[in-house]
Amino acid sequence: MSPEVKPLPATELKAMRQVGKPLRRVDALGKATGATAYAADFEMPRMLHAKVFRSSQPSARILHLDVTKARALEGVACVLTAADLPGA
Numbered sequence: 690m691s692p693e694v695k696p697l698p699a700t701e702l703k704a705m706r707q708v709g710k711p712l713r714r715v716d717a718l719g720k721a722t723g724a725t726a727y728a729a730d731f732e733m734p735r736m737l738h739a740k741v742f743r744s745s746q747p748s749a750r751i752l753h754l755d756v757t758k759a760r761a762l763e764g765v766a767c768v769l770t771a772a773d774l775p776g777a
Contacts, residue, residue: 737766 719725744751756768 716725754770754772756770759765759768
């Protein structure tokens, strides 16, 4: 014999005003016209730029990494590898 299922009590809920309706994006006009500034748009004096070099082989094991040519290039401030980061 299964227990008797009682109906849920009646409740008054406010009508939802936004669900299922388009929402006005306050930043849309600036993005569409190109007026919005992004992080890549900022430049400061003596600012350094970073470049990430990734392996062309997925899931490959890197046995040796020679970065001497990269470090010798003019304008290169530093080259970081996992060997330069303790605990990495």
